[in-house]
Amino acid sequence: MSEIASNLELNCEGLNCPLPILKTKKAIDSLNTGEILKMTATDPGSVNDMASWAKRTGHELVSHTEVSNVHTFLIRKR
Amino acid sequence: MADTKKLAIIASQGTLDWGYPPFILASTAAAMDMEAVIFFTFYGLPLLKKEIDAKVSPHSNPAMPMKMPFGSKDFQSINWPIPNAISGNVPGFDDMATMMMKETFKKKGVATIEQLRGMCQEFGVRFIACQMTMEVFGFEKEEFIDGVEYGGAATFLEYAADADISLFI
Numbered sequence: 001m002s003e004i005a006s007n008l009e010l011n012c013e014g015l016n017c018p019l020p021i022l023k024t025k026k027a028i029d030s031l032n033t034g035e036i037l038k039m040t041a042t043d044p045g046s047v048n049d050m051a052s053w054a055k056r057t058g059h060e061l062v063s064h065t066e067v068s069n070v071h072t073f074l075i076r077k078r
Numbered sequence: 079m080a081d082t083k084k085l086a087i088i089a090s091q092g093t094l095d096w097g098y099p100p101f102i103l104a105s106t107a108a109a110m111d112m113e114a115v116i117f118f119t120f121y122g123l124p125l126l127k128k129e130i131d132a133k134v135s136p137h138s139n140p141a142m143p144m145k146m147p148f149g150s151k152d153f154q155s156i157n158w159p160i161p162n163a164i165s166g167n168v169p170g171f172d173d174m175a176t177m178m179m180k181e182t183f184k185k186k187g188v189a190t191i192e193q194l195r196g197m198c199q200e201f202g203v204r205f206i207a208c209q210m211t212m213e214v215f216g217f218e219k220e221e222f223i224d225g226v227e228y229g230g231a232a233t234f235l236e237y238a239a240d241a242d243i244s245l246f247i
Contacts, residue, residue, distance in 0.1 A: 016187040019104040022197050025109035043187070056083075056110040 004062060004074055007031055008040035013042045013070060020046045021053050024075070028059055031077045036062065039073045046071060083107075085114040088234065089122035094132040094191070095139070097125050099195035099247050105189075108201030115241075116198070117234040119208035122247075123215065126222040130191050133176040137165040143214055147181035162227055184237035199225055206233060 008028045009014045012020035027037050039050075045062065050073050054061040062074040085107040089100040100122070104114040118126055125132070136142050144158040165171050183190075189197075198205070206227045211217075219228070227233075238244050 014187045015128050018102050018109070018194075019187065021106055022109050022189075022201075024180075024203070053110055 002038060006074065007035040008037050010037060010039045012046070013040055015041065016043050017045050017049065021049055024050070024053065024073075025057075028057075028075060028077050032037050033077055037075045037077065039075065041071050041073070042069055044069075044071075046073075050075075083110075083112040083243070084237075084241040085112050086234070086238040086244045087114070087116045087245045089116050089118050089125060090120050090247065092121040092124040092132055094134040094179060095124075095142075096247065097130070097132045097191050098194070100125070101191060103245065104203045105194050105197045105201060108198065108203050112242075114198070114203045115206060115234075115237050116203065117206045117208065117229075119211050123207060123211055123217055125191070125195070126205060126226055128221065128223055130195075132191060133172050134179050135165075135172045136160065136175045137162065137171070142175075144175070145178075145182070147178050147185055161227055195223075200221075 003044055008027055008031060010023060012023055015023070020039065024037070024039050027039070031037060050064070051061060053059075054075065058078045060076040062076050062078060063072075064074075065072045085104065087100045087104060089097075091097070100116050104224050107114040124130070132151070134142075136144060144160050145156065146154055146158075165175075180190075204227060205225065206229050207217075207222065209228050209230050212219075212228075219226075
């Protein structure tokens with residue numbers, strides 16, 4: 001699997017709805033267009049929530065992977 | 079985005095359980111680039127106080143699971159049957175239930191109401207306090223957090239008329 005370098009990492013493990021989304025929003029605001037945010041979360045609801053959030057805001061959900069209940073999202077700022 | 083969606087919420091309840099949804103939805107809406115307004119009326123007004131003292135009452139919520147926030151996983155999954163005679167009459171029962179709910183939320187990584195309220199303000203969610211209810215219940219502006227607007231039904235409806243989502247909570 002090719003690794004995409006991220007400009008910022010955000011750890012939302014252990015946090016529950018809606019904190020991962022709120023923290024992702026704050027983190028993405030601090031980036032420049034085209035930069036990548038890597039967010040990790042353990043909330044299973046964050047899978048659908050991140051997809052919905054990206055769809056609504058227009059930021060690109062580049063990838064979602066899961067390893068032993070830890071979800072990793074790569075988001076490119078639009 | 080050209081077409082900004084708008085969310086309009088009426089928060090009419092101030093208990094710990096009912097206090098969450100308005101702040102969760104408004105902060106998330108703002109995080110999704112929507113505009114959001116919460117109109118606080120009747121028992122929702124205390125959610126604007128500097129110190130939120132929201133409690134939960136199992137007696138008036140018969141479907142509420144009564145589970146312990148500590149102990150083994152099996153112990154925590156037990157839903158304790160509490161007779162009405164106890165939940166309604168034992169002094170301090172609501173305080174205990176409130177403490178347990180707060181503890182459970184904390185353990186599950188859920189934000190506090192104060193935290194979510196702060197995020198709302200940070201993201202530009204507008205809070206409007208119902209002027210009439212303030213008069214009726216004797217609330218003063220000094221008791222509330224900064225940044226609150228004051229208005230009545232017409233103020234809310236003027237905004238809600240153009241809202242894409244309107245909720246009464």
